[in-house]
Amino acid sequence: MRDWGYRIREQRGTLLAFLVFVVMFAIYVVNHPAGFTANVVTTAANKGVLLALVAMAQTVVVLTSGIDLSVGMVFVLTNCLASALVVGSPAATALGVAAVLFTGLLCGVLNGLIVIYGRLQPIVATIATGAIFYGLALVLRPVPGGDVNSDLADALTSQLPGGVPASLVVLLVVVLALWLPFRRSEIGRGVYAVGSSELAAYMSGVPVGRAKFAAYCLSGLLAAMGGLFLTFLTYSGEASAANGNTYTLYSIAAVVLGGVSLFGGSGSAIGAIFGALAFRTIGDLLFVFDLDPLWQPLFQGIILLAAVCLGSFRLFRIRNRLELFG
Amino acid sequence: MAFFRMEGVSKRFGGVHALRGADLQVEPGRIHAILGENGAGKSTLIKIMAGVIQPDEGRMIMDGRDVRFASPAAANDAGIVCIFQELSLMPDLTVADNIVISHPPKRFGLIDRRAQRRIAEEALARAGGEDIHPLTPVRDLPLSRRQIVEIAKALSRNPRILILDEATSALTAADVTKVYEVLKRLRREGLALLYISHRMQEIDELADDCTVFRNGRNVATYAAGTKSDNEVVELMIGREYTHVFPPKPSEVPNAGAPLLEARGVSWTHRLKNVSLDVRRGEIVGLGGLDGQGQRELLLALFGVLRGVSGEVLIEGRPVPRMSPSRAKNPGIGMALIPEDRKTEGLMLPMSVRDNLSFAALDRLSRFGVIDDAAESAAIDRMIRLLAIRTDGTAVPVGALSGGNQQKVLIAKWLMVSPRIILLNDPTRGIDVGTKQEFYHLLRELAREGAAIVFYSTDYAELIGCCDRVLVLYDGAVKRVLAGPEITEHALVGSALNIATETRDVGARPMVGM
Numbered sequence: 001m002r003d004w005g006y007r008i009r010e011q012r013g014t015l016l017a018f019l020v021f022v023v024m025f026a027i028y029v030v031n032h033p034a035g036f037t038a039n040v041v042t043t044a045a046n047k048g049v050l051l052a053l054v055a056m057a058q059t060v061v062v063l064t065s066g067i068d069l070s071v072g073m074v075f076v077l078t079n080c081l082a083s084a085l086v087v088g089s090p091a092a093t094a095l096g097v098a099a100v101l102f103t104g105l106l107c108g109v110l111n112g113l114i115v116i117y118g119r120l121q122p123i124v125a126t127i128a129t130g131a132i133f134y135g136l137a138l139v140l141r142p143v144p145g146g147d148v149n150s151d152l153a154d155a156l157t158s159q160l161p162g163g164v165p166a167s168l169v170v171l172l173v174v175v176l177a178l179w180l181p182f183r184r185s186e187i188g189r190g191v192y193a194v195g196s197s198e199l200a201a202y203m204s205g206v207p208v209g210r211a212k213f214a215a216y217c218l219s220g221l222l223a224a225m226g227g228l229f230l231t232f233l234t235y236s237g238e239a240s241a242a243n244g245n246t247y248t249l250y251s252i253a254a255v256v257l258g259g260v261s262l263f264g265g266s267g268s269a270i271g272a273i274f275g276a277l278a279f280r281t282i283g284d285l286l287f288v289f290d291l292d293p294l295w296q297p298l299f300q301g302i303i304l305l306a307a308v309c310l311g312s313f314r315l316f317r318i319r320n321r322l323e324l325f326g
Numbered sequence: 327m328a329f330f331r332m333e334g335v336s337k338r339f340g341g342v343h344a345l346r347g348a349d350l351q352v353e354p355g356r357i358h359a360i361l362g363e364n365g366a367g368k369s370t371l372i373k374i375m376a377g378v379i380q381p382d383e384g385r386m387i388m389d390g391r392d393v394r395f396a397s398p399a400a401a402n403d404a405g406i407v408c409i410f411q412e413l414s415l416m417p418d419l420t421v422a423d424n425i426v427i428s429h430p431p432k433r434f435g436l437i438d439r440r441a442q443r444r445i446a447e448e449a450l451a452r453a454g455g456e457d458i459h460p461l462t463p464v465r466d467l468p469l470s471r472r473q474i475v476e477i478a479k480a481l482s483r484n485p486r487i488l489i490l491d492e493a494t495s496a497l498t499a500a501d502v503t504k505v506y507e508v509l510k511r512l513r514r515e516g517l518a519l520l521y522i523s524h525r526m527q528e529i530d531e532l533a534d535d536c537t538v539f540r541n542g543r544n545v546a547t548y549a550a551g552t553k554s555d556n557e558v559v560e561l562m563i564g565r566e567y568t569h570v571f572p573p574k575p576s577e578v579p580n581a582g583a584p585l586l587e588a589r590g591v592s593w594t595h596r597l598k599n600v601s602l603d604v605r606r607g608e609i610v611g612l613g614g615l616d617g618q619g620q621r622e623l624l625l626a627l628f629g630v631l632r633g634v635s636g637e638v639l640i641e642g643r644p645v646p647r648m649s650p651s652r653a654k655n656p657g658i659g660m661a662l663i664p665e666d667r668k669t670e671g672l673m674l675p676m677s678v679r680d681n682l683s684f685a686a687l688d689r690l691s692r693f694g695v696i697d698d699a700a701e702s703a704a705i706d707r708m709i710r711l712l713a714i715r716t717d718g719t720a721v722p723v724g725a726l727s728g729g730n731q732q733k734v735l736i737a738k739w740l741m742v743s744p745r746i747i748l749l750n751d752p753t754r755g756i757d758v759g760t761k762q763e764f765y766h767l768l769r770e771l772a773r774e775g776a777a778i779v780f781y782s783t784d785y786a787e788l789i790g791c792c793d794r795v796l797v798l799y800d801g802a803v804k805r806v807l808a809g810p811e812i813t814e815h816a817l818v819g820s821a822l823n824i825a826t827e828t829r830d831v832g833a834r835p836m837v838g839m
Contacts (some may be wrong), residue, residue, distance in 0.1 A: 006420070006461035184436040189419075193427055196416035203378070203414035204479070205399035205428035265418035319623075320631050 009220035013259015014271035015034055021278035022271065028281055031288040039164030044284060045165035046233055049277040052097050054247050056179065057219040057253035059272040062255050064215045065195040065264025066115065066122035070130030071223045072248030074107045076239060077137040078227025083146025083237025086228070093149040104224020105217055107133055112216030116209045130244070137239035144238035146231075153232035167229070171273065174225060178218070179269045187214045195264025241274065253304050254279050279304070330355050330487060331408075335384030336542075337370050339702075339725075342437065344370040346542040347384070351357040352487055357509065357519040359529045359550065363537030363563055368522055369728075371539070372489050375520075376408035377401030400576040402428060403823050405486030407494045410477050415464045422446035422460035425479045445482055453478035456766040468617050470498045475746070477505065481512075488512065489520040492754075498616040499821070506531060526555050538562055562758060563693065570762050571790030572769040577606070582606065583642055585777040586746045588627060591636035595624045598671060599636070601751060605745070605778040611792030612781040613813075614821045617747030619801035620781045621665065625781070628653055640746070654685060654742050661685070661739035665750040671735040674724035679705055681723045681734055687742035706781045713763060729760035736764070740771075749780045753787065765791055785817050797821055 008015070025044070054071050079102050086097035092159040107129070115127040140202040142219060156166050182188040190211030193201040202208050226247070258275030261269025282300050286293065328351035337345040352358060362368045373379045375386070377395030386393050388404060397399040400406075415424050422442050431441035447458040456476035462471060467504075474494065480488060490509075494502050495822075506607050509519060509532060523529055529536065533550040538561040546561050553561075584603035590825045591600045597619050602609045613619040626634045629648030637644050640658050653660040664670035682705050683690055690701045705719055712733045716726055723734055732752065739747070754763050768791060772778055782788055788795050796810050797805045797820040804822035 003461060006459065010420075010461075010463070176441070181436060184439075186430050186432065188438060189423060189427065189430060189437060192419060192423075196418035200414045200416050201427075203398055203410060204416075204424075205402050207399070215574045261418075265416065321626060 003193075004078070009288075011268065011271075013266075014268045014274065015235040015260075017258040017271045017274035017278065021274045021281065024278050024281040024285065028284050028288055038159050038165075041163070042157075042165040042167070042280070044158050045167045048169050048277040049167040050226055050230055050233070050282045051247065051250055051254060051280055052273040053222055054176070054251045055230060055258065055272040055276040056269040057222035058248075059225065059252035059258070059260050059267065059269040060182075060191065060215045060222070061122070061219045062214050062260055062262060063191050063195045063264055063267065064197070065262075066212070066215070067252070067262075068126050068216070068219050069123060069248055070110065070111060070133055071108065071125040071134050071219060072246065073130040073137070074104055074220055074223035074243035075152050075227045075230065075247050076241075076244040077107070077140075077186070078140040078224040079230045080137040080146070080237035080239050081233075082228050082231035083148060084140065086148050088149065090149075093152055096149075100228050101151075101221060101229075102283060103223050104220045104222075104227065105136050106220070107223070108217040108220020111220065112213040115216065116212050123238070133239060134239065134244055137244075141237045141239045144236055144240075146237040148231045148235050150235065153235060156229070156232050172228070172232075174222070175270065175273070178222070182218060183268070187211055191215050192265055196263075214323035250276075250279060251301070257304070258309055330386070330388045332371070332375070332386050333384055335374060335381045335386070337374065337379065343542050344533040345374075345381070345518070348539070348542065348544050350537060350544060351501070351547075351571060352518045352520065352799065353535075354486070354518045356514045356534040357513055357521055358463070358565040359521045359523070359536045360539065361522075361529070361536055361558060366539040366562070366757075367542040368539050370542075371489070372410075372491055372520070372522070374406060375401065375406055375487075376410075376489060377406075378408075387461075399428065402483055402485075405484075406489070407480045407483050407485035407487070408489040409480050410489065410491050415472055415476060415479070417465040418463060420463055421450070421458055421475050424464055424475060425449050425482050427479070428483060444811050446478070448499070449478035450475070452508065453482050454501070454508050469500050470616050473497055474501060474505075474574050477508065485517065485627035487518045487520065489522075490517050491522045493521075494523065499818075500615070504529075509768075513663070530666075534648070541672050557598060570758075572766045574769075574793060575773075585641060586627070586779070587637075587639040588623075589637040589639070590621065591626055591634060591638065593622060593626055593631050593634045596801050597634075598800070600798070600801070600803055602796055602803070604779055606745075606775045606777055606793070607772050609772050609780055609786040609792050611795035612779065612798060613785070613788050613795045613807075613817050614798040614804070616783050617797040618821075620748055620798050622801070623798070624662060624750050624779065624781060627748060627781050628660065631800065632693055632734075647653055654688070654744075659743065659745035660748065661742060661744035662748040663736055663739055663750060663752050665752075665754070671738075672723050672731060675722050678709075678726070678734055679702035679725055682708055682719070682738050682741060689742065704741055708741060711740070712737050712767065729756040731765075732756050736767070745776055747776050747778045749782075750779065753781050753782065761787075771801065785814050788817060790814065 029040060032040055034040050049250045052076055057071045058068055081103055082096065083098045085099050086093055087096065103138055111126055111129050114120055114129065115122050118125065156170055158164050158166055160169065187210065190201065191214065193204070193206045194208050194211050198208060254276035255272045256262065256271065256275065256277055258267065260273030261270055279300065282303050283296050286299060330352040332348065332350045332421050334347045334349065335345055336343070336347055348367060348371060360368050370379070376383050376396045378398050381396050393404060395404065398517065425446045426442045429835040430437045431445060432438055434805065443460055450458055450460065455471065455478055458467070458471055458475060464475060467475065477493065494505055497505060513519060521532060522609060529550070534549065536550050537544050537547040538558065539545065540562060570812065582605060585606050594600055600623055612623065614620060625631050627638055627651055629652065630650060638648060645658060652658065683701050686704065687696060690697055690704060709716065713729050714733045715735065723731055726734065736752065753764060768778060780792060788814050792812060793808070795807045795817065796803050797807065797817065799821065807816050
């Protein structure tokens with residue numbers, strides 16, 4: 001096999017998620033009454049980017065073969081915080097943005113400390129910290145409200161000249177500035193190594209604790225970006241438990257759709273982004289086919305199940321049953 | 327003056343002394359073999375050197391200064407690199423990623439993939455694995471190639487002391503030759519090599535010095551070649567070393583119908599029209615180079631593979647829909663002792679007791695409830711029969727030594743009183759004493775009427791244990807050797823798929839995998 005053959009095989013999951021998204025989105029815009037217009041794309045992009053950011057947050061932790069059930073709550077907490085801090089003069093706004101992102105990072109730090117040094121199972125630790133984050137969000141915003149710097153919010157949620165949604169550019173910047181360097185850094189390599197085989201990674205001198213810690217920190221930061229973006233879209237903050245839980249679960253769905261292995265060690269945040277965009281498109285599809293929105297959870301469930309089945313088609317090709325357990 | 331030495335090193339695990347006051351001196355430019363029975367303290371010694379565990383007492387001196395390694399990374403930085411028996415590769419990462427994992431080359435703070443590729447290729451070439459593509463995920467490589475990657479990975483860290491713990495146990499004959507050359511070159515380059523192996527001929531071939539460990543102490547150090555194999559084995563086991571292999575019966579005791587029969591078994595491109603028959607009381611060996619379809623054949627017989635064509639008959643009757651759970655049925659009574667005891671054979675965190683009874687739970691329960699008394703009786707019998715050294719049945723299997731883990735694995739399947747026993751390289755990485763017990767057990771089971779299929783990568787075992795040997799090459803049976811025909815010469819010749827008349831076996835290029 002040539003080099004590019006290996007490279008393509010490595011990115012199989014991401015490519016598949018990309019294809020699924022493209023097909024679904026094509027069906028959506030073809031059937032949309034307004035067609036492929038900048039407004040339709042921008043609306044879809046804005047919603048998609050929210051989930052995409054949270055899915056990226058989930059991905060980095062899943063890569064270590066952990067799971068972060070607090071991403072949705074970090075998302076909600078930072079939304080509430082942003083609705084209080086990201087206001088006023090450009091300088092005050094910038095400071096507010098920094099504070100919100102820093103809070104997300106701190107949430108990740110807390111998760112990381114508990115999981116790595118407290119040696120608790122990620123699933124339990126993050127349920128607990130998720131509840132704490134939600135509690136803090138409730139203290140901040142007992143009732144929905146707040147405000148956000150509307151200049152910044154409008155700039156990031158509208159269209160750039162040429163009709164390109166600004167939110168997609170934001171996402172691209174996050175990928176270029178955070179994900180790709182992380183993927184190619186020593187610590188990022190460590191995250192994959194730990195997820196693939198923690199014992200082997202330790203024996204190879206990989207700083208196992210530091211790699212996992214970095215993953216949880218990055219996860220908190222990315223979830224905070226999602227929370228910030230939610231504030232830009234809604235101009236307010238709301239401590240909604242339903243919202244937090246939905247985003248946590250959808251982020252896992254997006255990760256799976258994006259070809260990231262829940263066992264850790266393989267997959268890419270870019271795959272998870274397309275997984276998130278595809279998952280979002282399901283709801284939009286119901287809209288263009290004029291189905292009752294009540295059907296949405298049912299359809300999302302079915303499509304997720306179908307996608308997971310698609311991903312496991314390889315199991316039918318397995319001739320040696322021992323590989324089923326690999 | 328040795329540039330690295332250990333003095334009076336002790337280590338306890340719970341109440342067990344793994345090492346008591348052990349000494350070791352390591353010289354540059356020499357290959358130092360460490361010998362010893364299972365549980366003699368070899369692994370503990372190495373793990374202390376490699377920073378995996380900390381000694382309770384004693385000191386380590388390197389270049390005249392006391393050293394202490396808090397982690398494998400610290401030992402690596404000091405120039406001590408260990409290739410462990412349990413592979414330390416990350417399966418989802420590529421070969422190149424794995425090789426540079428501890429110190430990836432960087433440019434502007436990020437990993438430089440081009441440099442990484444170059445380092446990986448160089449390291450692979452030094453380790454004799456030029457043919458391995460650096461972008462292959464390790465998951466896709468067979469065990470023997472992974473071992474080469476493991477060596478390449480160690481070399482890429484430029485070690486001063488390289489420790490090889492059973493590093494050749496998974497290698498094919500062709501790879502072993504390459505590794506010997508690599509090790510000899512490293513010795514010329516001035517590296518200190520510590521070599522742990524249970525294969526005497528490897529030690530004869532490679533070692534300059536030998537140190538024998540017994541019960542956590544170094545009992546003898548001598549220049550290689552100054553003691554006979556028999557003397558060495560006596561030092562190791564501390565008892566008279568008589569016959570390793572039990573005598574074979576002069577003729578196959580029961581020339582009746584075969585208990586297990588395979589007719590024209592084929593599977594993908596890995597098995598090609600393989601037929602075999604095994605009678606009660608017979609031990610049939612599978613030989614050949616590693617990876618020629620022996621494992622697949624055992625898996626096919628055990629019902630693990632899908633899409634197998636051909637027929638498998640038990641007592642002359644075909645078995646429909648064979649599977650591992652069906653194999654236990656009294657009508658079939660087949661057991662497979664798998665190759666990888668860590669993943670396929672045992673549940674390491676669970677107790678010895680639970681592991682032993684898993685396969686036999688249905689026999690030990692009444693109305694779905696496990697009969698504790700029956701279970702205990704059966705387990706006690708097995709522990710006695712195989713002389714499993716364990717501190718009670720409640721300890722996790724993972725806490726036992728390798729040889730005793732292997733015994734638990736074998737005992738687990740003997741609990742179901744199988745009539746047909748398939749063994750997949752069961753003695754890999756276990757010590758001489760346990761091996762000897764194992765050979766006797768095998769013959770005993772055969773005498774009691776079991777039909778045994780025994781795959782081994784060790785030719786001596788095939789010669790010593792088997793009544794017949796099927797030599798596989800490229801998924802097909804190339805030759806069947808019976809009785810006195812089973813000689814090393816015949817085995818090697820047919821394994822390489824060259825006529826045995828050819829005398830210059832060694833001079834021929836090895837046939838690839």
